[in-house]
Amino acid sequence: MSEDGQKAVSVIGFIGSVFSPWYAWSGRRDPANHCCINVATYGPGGRFTMTDRGRAALSTTRDTLRVGPSQMHWDGQSLVITIDEVSGPPVIARVRGTITVTPRAITGVELPLAADGGHVWRPFSPISDITVALEAEGWQWSGHGYFDANFGTRALEDDFDFWTWGRYPTAAGATCFYDAVRRDGSRFDTAIAFGPDGSAQPAEAPPRTAFKRSLWQVKRETRADPGTVPQQVLGMLDAPFYSRSAVRTQLNGETVTGVHEALDLTRFRNPLLKPMLAFRVPRRPGWSEPRRDG
Template identity: 75%
Template structure:
């Protein structure tokens, strides 16, 4: 089993935000929740500014919220999953970082996009109101910030975070529209200390059901493989992938994003089926 929660202010993958002209990020906010495994669900409701409350320690979007207690991130979920499995998703997820990093990585040369890996290694406690969805496991916590649409600056990127014996290693690779590339490899110790490392080669592996190309870093002679499918969309893939780094076989979450595909206008009505719009809210 696995779970993913993303808080958005300016929901970058919302067709409603795109159609609005992206002039008011606060008017397109969301807490996206996806559960993977038996009884898995997906909720991504685009909400208006009336649903948003943000403070230095909390993000509240309608009925769901994230709150930093000083030692843990507490996520309270109260959402309705989208088609085809419409149902209520309720409960709490608690994430306890092993350490907090001070790393910020600009993804473009002008710093218009930034990746912030707050906790590359953490423990999570999942307590959802669904049979079998009470468990604990390994997790992580990061964030992305940007001032321009992703498809304006990137054509393709992949990201992977792989737990290792020493902590965790993250790879961020991107093809930028200006012809340059991002090739970032950062190893994190259990204490949160970060250091840039030499990455093994970019290595392609099996495409998704939507024929989305995928690659990640792997020692020479190793072909990465998908261990668990998570999210498979025409322009985006999230999965658990096994690869080999510096002689160590590791399994971690991998993402691939094709922004040429995402930029296609015909894709937006398809997304609207999975991402409903709710403008009003009263606290």
């Protein structure tokens, strides 16, 4: 998110694109055949790109994830993301440039979201600096960022009905909340305070507090001090089953603004959603390296 709070970006690298209808229709048998680097920019001139690509487009090394024309590379100090994608409707345009995420420190936290370890959250660096340099007017800026990963052996909708996640920068570092309702009715609620040195400790979590539903009427809640109603301050991604936004709330007396996500997996299980998603997530199974003359 930019320092002035007016722009934001999100980049997600998928091997086994969990929100791709093509991956679901394939039976999820071959994750490498449904890979993607999803790029979304939020604010004036924002774009959304999410192309489901085949295994020919995937290349991995210890330090690099490459999917077709885009890649993520760890250079020892920063995650350098090189983008060359095309956004989907309603505005079809090229999204090209570089995003650099530089962690203040790397944490040692790895948190199972399911008792058997079938889903794992790995927050590498909840406190990072970000530099955005895209080939579009006004899309050269810096701000604060976040770097994590999720791993799973089953579809999210097989194990969860609903979850919310939030990362809020604080005067002492950053606090993350992960609250989920599993399909068996049990809850997963966690709050972790991260320091700029990479330290992590359980945090006192104010009550879960509902706030205004998204445009698609996805239920939203996050943590807030009693008497405080969280408020969206920047709309980001709004889908029938998913909401991402910048949200202002109050935690232990401190007013903070961070990125919040709500995911309704009961809705996502509805098979009628898949054709809608295919309109936003094109499938490109083939890939060949561009020719270089000279």
